[in-house]
Amino acid sequence: MLQQVDLKGMDKAVVLAALYNASVPQGFRLAHYNPKPMTVEEARELLKKETWFDCINGRDMMVDFSGDTLSTRIYNCDHGPGAAEKVINEAIQSQDVNNSEIQKMHREALRQSSKFL
Numbered sequence: 001m002l003q004q005v006d007l008k009g010m011d012k013a014v015v016l017a018a019l020y021n022a023s024v025p026q027g028f029r030l031a032h033y034n035p036k037p038m039t040v041e042e043a044r045e046l047l048k049k050e051t052w053f054d055c056i057n058g059r060d061m062m063v064d065f066s067g068d069t070l071s072t073r074i075y076n077c078d079h080g081p082g083a084a085e086k087v088i089n090e091a092i093q094s095q096d097v098n099n100s101e102i103q104k105m106h107r108e109a110l111r112q113s114s115k116f117l
Contacts, residue, residue, distance in 0.1 A: 003072040005088055012065045016053070017043035018091035019075065019084060021098045024109040025058040026078060032058030037098040079109055 007015065017038045025033040034057035046056070051066040062074035063084075072084035087105065091097045 003076060003084075005070045005072055005085060006068065007065070007070050008068050010088075010092070011040070012047055013040045013044040014091055014097055015070065015088055016047060016063070016065065017097040018087050018102060019061065019063060020056055020059060022083065022087040022102045022105045022109070023059040023061060023075070023079060024106060024113050026060050026113055034058060040097055043097075079105075083109075 005015075017040050020038040020043070032055075036057075038056075046053070047065060052064045053061040055061060060075075060078045062078065063070060063072075070084075075084040076082060083105070087102055090099060090101045094101075096102075
């Protein structure tokens, strides 16, 4: 099933920062994990340099911001069914890329990923 989010009219920096803040490292990437949340301004600077993000500070991303749609399939494989869509909706509705629900998703996912170490 193709999972995509229409980015038209959305601030891609908001979407990137929210997805980053909810994401966690997988496996060996835990060694590069930075727990500091990303701000919209930091995301905006990253998007000036590139649009494809495999991993940022040890956090699995696998997202491409080059077009008007964002495939969420791989992000969701790493973070759970519908995770990207939930994170994006949270950030857009609350106007906060690191609100309490996004923080909760991050903590839960981090707890789950650390079980396998």
